[in-house]
Amino acid sequence: MRSAPRGAEGSALPRWVFAPAALGALLVVVPLVAVVLRVDWPDFVALVTSESSVAALRLSLRTATASTVACVVLGVPLALVLARSSLPGLRALRAVVLLPLVLPPVVGGLALLYAVGRQGVLGPPLEALGIRVAFTTAAVVLAQTFVSLPFLVVSVEGALRTAGRRYEAVAASLGAAPSRVLLRVTLPLVLPGLAAGVVLAFARSLGEFGATLTVAGSLQGVTRTLPLEIYLQRETDPDAAVALSLVLVVVAAVVVVGVHGRRGAGPGTR
């Protein structure tokens, strides 16, 4: 805006605003500081590399990676359909895809259980094929994919809308068939949005707790991911829980700075 440029003094905030803002910041900062203070630094490495910790860490990384891949494979096409097609019912489809964003994970997990559990809708047919999903590692991946999918779809759809259709129209007019347009023009254009979506989906998968616990239980090495391990160890081995928590806090911090931090470049950037 021309009459209120950057560095403007005009729209100064009333001073009293800073008090609740500081309180809000403390609400987040104090617990994080508390974690850091509680870390048993001399034993940190040993705690993080204990057998059960490593098992949980490896399981978490494996399942989060798998569910992120599943999110990309399913979510990018969904985002393309939402942003580029003109099917009827698109509005309903968008609502359905975004639902897990606000659905309590426990409810999501229960819904998955009723879908693929032994007594679920798809349970008997899957059983007939010799496939068991509930309370296996596959259930962990399923739960994580369910809750993480909307993060990827929202990121990619936003990027697709921002990129617009103009490059695609030009590419088609130059003779590129739809698949070539998609792979050589559309996807490269939305790569930053896709990357942000991948990071967010991975982070959400890594932290999944409620849905995983409900549909997959807590079996060491099979379904006990890092958040479950932390939850279980908080009483039996608090030091291990703290150490593992710190690992996840650092991961979260890296993700936030990577995905949202660019916003902070200047007051005018968005």
Next chain:
Amino acid sequence: MRSAPRGAEGSALPRWVFAPAALGALLVVVPLVAVVLRVDWPDFVALVTSESSVAALRLSLRTATASTVACVVLGVPLALVLARSSLPGLRALRAVVLLPLVLPPVVGGLALLYAVGRQGVLGPPLEALGIRVAFTTAAVVLAQTFVSLPFLVVSVEGALRTAGRRYEAVAASLGAAPSRVLLRVTLPLVLPGLAAGVVLAFARSLGEFGATLTVAGSLQGVTRTLPLEIYLQRETDPDAAVALSLVLVVVAAVVVVGVHGRRGAGPGTR
């Protein structure tokens, strides 16, 4: 765009894209359908109004309301500071405030426990004042506020940036002091963003599970909110769990349509 207007055929999607997209949609739809199929309709009202269900429902509504109010009181000033001030360290502040968005809730709960628990950083001083937080209803509200705050801050900050400072500059030039500008101009302008943030924060609070379980436990009528009740009843009384799940699915659907549904108004809207 002028050369690829709405209804354009040019940038048609390759057909194969629709297959994974359909699979992705099914991933969400099938579990939801499974829940609906499992509902014991004749007993639905009785199940939802059982003593423990009503206790959990009431507790969830009370705590979610309280934490949403806390989010508004703390989050709006935070959003104002992030969007309108030019303090040093704003980028770090934004990262901190957004951290709970990607931090696993269990870790958040544990961090809160180390902050306000009996052996936490603030535990002894609070104890000296006769205040106990951990494993009380206050802990539930604290956990819900911790995880919901970023939703409110992101919504309001986005609305503030979209609204810009121009109206505020004009209001100041007309003689309005900063507090009057804030209350009579800024806040009314960002009301839609604030409303969206309130709905999202309420939904996130309502579904909170991991952090609540960790910092508040599961005491009927005190800390056992609806998601905890559903988790506990899924084995003892599956019909009650399903019925309560459906209630939360409906709440989630209303929230999604209310906050994100407008996006679907047309392919050109964002």
Next chain:
Amino acid sequence: MTGPGGLDAQLRFAPRGLVADVHLAPGEVLAVLGPNGSGKSTLLSLLAGLLRPTGGRIVLDGEVLAGEDGRFVAPHRRGTALLAQDALLFPHLSVEANVAFGSRSAGASRRAARDVARHWLDVTGTTDLAHRRPHEVSGGQAQRVAVARALAADPRLLLLDEPLAALDVGAAPEVRRVLRQVLRGTPRRSAVLVTHDLLDALALADRVVVLDGGRVAEEGAVADVLSRPRSAFGARIAGLVLLAGTATADGLRTGGGTLLAGLRDDDCPPGSAAVATFSPAAVAVHRDDPGGSPRNRWAAAVDELAPRGDLVRLRARLRPGGEEVLADVTASSVADLDLVPGSPVHLVVKATAVAVHAVGRPAPRAGGGAGGTR
């Protein structure tokens, strides 16, 4: 590069009320002019296949691209390369890879596509930029690369959508020169050029179609339409005042009864329907009746003053006829005369500055569109 046949299109798109027939001989360049919302961009989108027509047919070099039988050739099979207002170079590809994109899409080998790309980079004077990324070149350079990219796809028809509109004043002439060279050079290229810019039409096109409200308001050789507009919009884009009426022995009498002295065409006998045109710059504005020799001296009232570049355009209504006349005066004259809306003025135009010509169907061309004044 175009075979015999050229373009023969009846363009129909009901949602925007477009009903326009467009014909193009092989190697011809057609400029499409018209106000915003007149259907210029819809016309291009229909030719490119970005919109599905609601009727009519499009035939290019004998091939039916779209027809009433529901036939619709997808954009990538049409050979109608699009050059938009923004260069829209694919940001993740080098300049050379951008130019090679069309050949690669057509299945050419990497090597063959590179050779084609180098040829067109050379033609457009952008060889030095081959290995740069699009964000490393200027706006004018990017648009020249976009020209190269469009031509490297070897299109049967080039579609140019205001190709110079987004360029700054310094960059436009060079891009215009490159376009002139590739369109007007040997071999000539068939192209449809949507523009709002007279200079582009003059420099690049053989013929011009004026669209208004989705219909063809006027059609003809560029210089004809500019110097002798027959439609109100044609006059507007030519920057002329147009008054319609009946030819008289020494000029024209308007419907409102105003008499204009002017130079009458031979094909326009007294009594026939005619239009008189003159430039707003030829109109002198006085506060008091200047008297003297000029035969066109009218009392008028200022309706509106609007700045146009350095000049002020005065819109005045003649008394008593009520015809609207434009006059361009300098800002200092406006100050000197203290003109505001409502000021009474006297307008003077020399008879030698007024051209009177017949109104009729535009100079016919085989299969020409729905012409005539509107």
Next chain:
Amino acid sequence: MTGPGGLDAQLRFAPRGLVADVHLAPGEVLAVLGPNGSGKSTLLSLLAGLLRPTGGRIVLDGEVLAGEDGRFVAPHRRGTALLAQDALLFPHLSVEANVAFGSRSAGASRRAARDVARHWLDVTGTTDLAHRRPHEVSGGQAQRVAVARALAADPRLLLLDEPLAALDVGAAPEVRRVLRQVLRGTPRRSAVLVTHDLLDALALADRVVVLDGGRVAEEGAVADVLSRPRSAFGARIAGLVLLAGTATADGLRTGGGTLLAGLRDDDCPPGSAAVATFSPAAVAVHRDDPGGSPRNRWAAAVDELAPRGDLVRLRARLRPGGEEVLADVTASSVADLDLVPGSPVHLVVKATAVAVHAVGRPAPRAGGGAGGTR
């Protein structure tokens, strides 16, 4: 409404290189013209208190609003109401509540504020809109309401930031009329008007300051600057060609040696530094030397052709002097003469169309700014 004193401002803002002194007598309207980036908006922001100056001082009606001692009066205590390009009516308040906003902010009762609002709605002819929401009024109406809102705050100084730039052609004249009435009526209002529009400056301002690169390039009465610009930018906004050199008996000799015949001012003796100005519209363009009486006949080469509205502006370089001269010709002339960049042409200007006047400090005013040609 302004007391004795008016505005006395030394405006300094280092990050954008603004060093401009501005003075305003009570009731005077000052137009600030200048190219993009010249500091016009920075100047307004400093006056409004939206930016903290890096030096200088601002004194309004005897009160120091900002000074070198670090004094800085907050925007809401300055009495400098801002009227921006967009009306920026608060969308959640009715039109009447918008106009009453300033009085309410100053502590007036609801009833008193409403009475003030009604007065100004009446003055601006927007009484009928009082109970509408801003989204229910047109752009021109909204801007008139914004004028009412600004005046209802009873400002000591009105700051107008291109108040007509965002309006369409139909709405601008009415808003200009309202502004003229409230600024030039009784009592007169002190105002600073940032604009790029000559017509606004002419209609609304007493004096004009031309900013260029953050400095005052020229200052004076509006009509003086427009008719007799002394700076290159002043000439540009006045739409004139300006050639600098030395006055001769019958005109001017440029640094490059080109001789111009023209009408020389009395205060400009031969041998003194002078500028010659003429309008691009007064320049006739020929392909061949036309011969004949005009004394200003120059060979030149076309550098650039750029459309400007209906005309084509030709930028040509004289031979051998190298001076740049502009000429406005119609598009059809460009077609007839087949002009392209590089074409050799002959330019003709009648001596009576050329004004030669002295270069010096601009007509001094008490405390006038850093003037002179640049």
